[in-house]
Amino acid sequence: MAISDVKLPEGVNAREFKSPVLLAEGLALNVAKQLSEALAARGNAVLVVSGGRSPVAFFQHLAKQELDWSKVVVTLADERWVPVEHADSNAGLLKQYLLKGPAAKAQFLSLYSAAANVEQAAEQADRLLAELPPIDVLVLGMGDDGHTASLFPDSPNLAEALQADGTRRCWPMLAPSVPRQRLTMSRALLASARHKILSISGQSKLTTLNAALASNDVAAMPVRAFLQPTLEIYWCP
Numbered sequence: 001m002a003i004s005d006v007k008l009p010e011g012v013n014a015r016e017f018k019s020p021v022l023l024a025e026g027l028a029l030n031v032a033k034q035l036s037e038a039l040a041a042r043g044n045a046v047l048v049v050s051g052g053r054s055p056v057a058f059f060q061h062l063a064k065q066e067l068d069w070s071k072v073v074v075t076l077a078d079e080r081w082v083p084v085e086h087a088d089s090n091a092g093l094l095k096q097y098l099l100k101g102p103a104a105k106a107q108f109l110s111l112y113s114a115a116a117n118v119e120q121a122a123e124q125a126d127r128l129l130a131e132l133p134p135i136d137v138l139v140l141g142m143g144d145d146g147h148t149a150s151l152f153p154d155s156p157n158l159a160e161a162l163q164a165d166g167t168r169r170c171w172p173m174l175a176p177s178v179p180r181q182r183l184t185m186s187r188a189l190l191a192s193a194r195h196k197i198l199s200i201s202g203q204s205k206l207t208t209l210n211a212a213l214a215s216n217d218v219a220a221m222p223v224r225a226f227l228q229p230t231l232e233i234y235w236c237p
């Protein structure tokens with residue numbers, strides 16, 4: 001199966017690449033283009049990326065793009081509640097692969113804080129995110145269970161975090177896999193991004209995407225909240 005076999009809702013477009021390397025390059029070029037347009041239009045730009053393992057090559061390509069990175073704020077759609085030195089930290093992943101070379105000049109906004117508990121850390125991130133200018137580019141990933149960012153099916157706070165018109169920006173969540181304590185941007189904040197991209201690779205993610213498109217139960221597969229105009233899906237086998 002290929003992404004062209006998937007019946008996407010009107011206003012959702014897909015781009016297919018032959019390999020993960022080509023996808024990473026294509027995605028980096030497109031994100032850099034959107035960021036330079038934002039810089040030209042407003043003098044600054046906000047990029048929100050996801051963690052996990054698959055974005056490494058994308059980060060490496062994006063880090064090399066010549067942009068006025070000093071005017072770009074980079075932050076995360078979600079974070080694991082672990083310090084940056086921890087192997088599972090998404091901030092650590094960004095420091096290692098994205099905030100390098102020209103992109104080292106970007107301003108990084110961390111969702112993580114060493115608060116007394118994850119609830120307080122989420123409140124602190126929520127206050128920081130209140131200062132964030134509008135998001136120009138959002139790159140989401142998707143898990144095989146239909147989660148995106150750290151909007152996990154069955155997590156406490158999921159219903160609140162999924163409110164389309166919710167005003168809170170960051171919620172504490174519980175993932176089914178370790179590290180279980182997570183911080184996630186809310187659906188409303190994620191959905192406010194000017195350009196929304198879902199980057200997925202492999203057949204199993206296509207199967208998950210098909211399952212997500214077959215129903216409207218957002219709580220069962222939170223990625224459903226984003227399968228609407230003007231999402232762009234990047235896929236490779």
Ligand SMILES: O=C(O)[C@H](O)[C@@H](O)[C@H](O)[C@H](O)COP(=O)(O)O
Pocket residue numbers: 050051052053054055077078079080090140141142143147148149150
């Ligand atoms: O911190 C995280 O784990 C994420 O931001 C998460 O939502 C990720 O994007 C998906 O789990 C897909 O991960 P992969 O792209 O690595 O499969």
